[in-house]
Amino acid sequence: MKDDAVRVRVWDLPTRLFHWGLxxxxxGSVVSAKIGGNAMxxxxxxxxxxxxxxxxxxxxxxxxxxxxxxxxxxxxxATLLRYLRGGSRAEEHHEVGHSPLGAxxxxxxxxxxxxxxxxxxxxxDEISNTGPLIKFVSGATSSTLTSWHKTFGQWTILxxxxxxxxxxxxxxxxxxxxxVRPMLVGDxxxxxxxxxxxxxxxxxGLALLLVAxxxxxxxxxxxxxx
Numbered sequence: 001m002k003d004d005a006v007r008v009r010v011w012d013l014p015t016r017l018f019h020w021g022l023x024x025x026x027x028g029s030v031v032s033a034k035i036g037g038n039a040m041x042x043x044x045x046x047x048x049x050x051x052x053x054x055x056x057x058x059x060x061x062x063x064x065x066x067x068x069x070x071x072x073x074x075x076x077x078a079t080l081l082r083y084l085r086g087g088s089r090a091e092e093h094h095e096v097g098h099s100p101l102g103a104x105x106x107x108x109x110x111x112x113x114x115x116x117x118x119x120x121x122x123x124x125d126e127i128s129n130t131g132p133l134i135k136f137v138s139g140a141t142s143s144t145l146t147s148w149h150k151t152f153g154q155w156t157i158l159x160x161x162x163x164x165x166x167x168x169x170x171x172x173x174x175x176x177x178x179x180v181r182p183m184l185v186g187d188x189x190x191x192x193x194x195x196x197x198x199x200x201x202x203x204x205g206l207a208l209l210l211v212a213x214x215x216x217x218x219x220x221x222x223x224x225x226x
Contacts (some may be wrong), residue, residue, distance in 0.1 A: 014207035065197025
């Protein structure tokens with residue numbers, strides 16, 4: 001790192017809370033599903049929180065901090081190839097937010113989690129637990145979604161998590177880049193002139209309103225099955 005590097009706010013507080021909250025809920029949902037029985041109550045609760053967080057992230061990807069917006073890490077295929085070949089351009093700032101490869105990981109995780117949550121809403125374990133919206137689909141559709149939720153969906157998520165952790169370790173050992181600390185404190189040491197993410201009271205207040213709205217929306221959707 002050059003001597004003239006400065007601290008730049010890259011990850012705003014809402015993004016950091018989303019990241020760690022999502023990680024905790026995914027772990028909780030997997031563990032509670034493995035335990036089964038009375039723990040399934042918590043499996044559903046974790047699922048609803050994940051649903052809320054995903055809805056929030058979709059909105060935050062449009063109005064959040066500079067480096068949390070989807071526009072900052074949606075890359076063309078040519079950009080990805082150039083990054084993989086080590087030919088990134090200085091103005092692209094691939095070392096700041098999500099790199100082209102990291103962006104693929106983020107989008108894959110968001111999509112698979114959305115599919116997993118969606119399938120869970122219509123699932124039936126044929127024991128004592130059913131998704132809140134099961135009455136809106138046929139038995140055959142519920143069976144298909146349940147099979148996905150319990151097998152392919154679960155294992156795909158675990159695979160993506162393992163790859164995510166492996167990438168963090170690889171970046172640390174081979175490139176000397178710590179990806180964990182910035183997601184904890186929000187800042188990175190970067191060259192002067194790199195734009196920072198807004199992370200003031202107004203930004204955080206907006207995030208709080210969005211989370212509350214998403215929670216109400218999820219609660220309303222789940223209530224349709226009652």
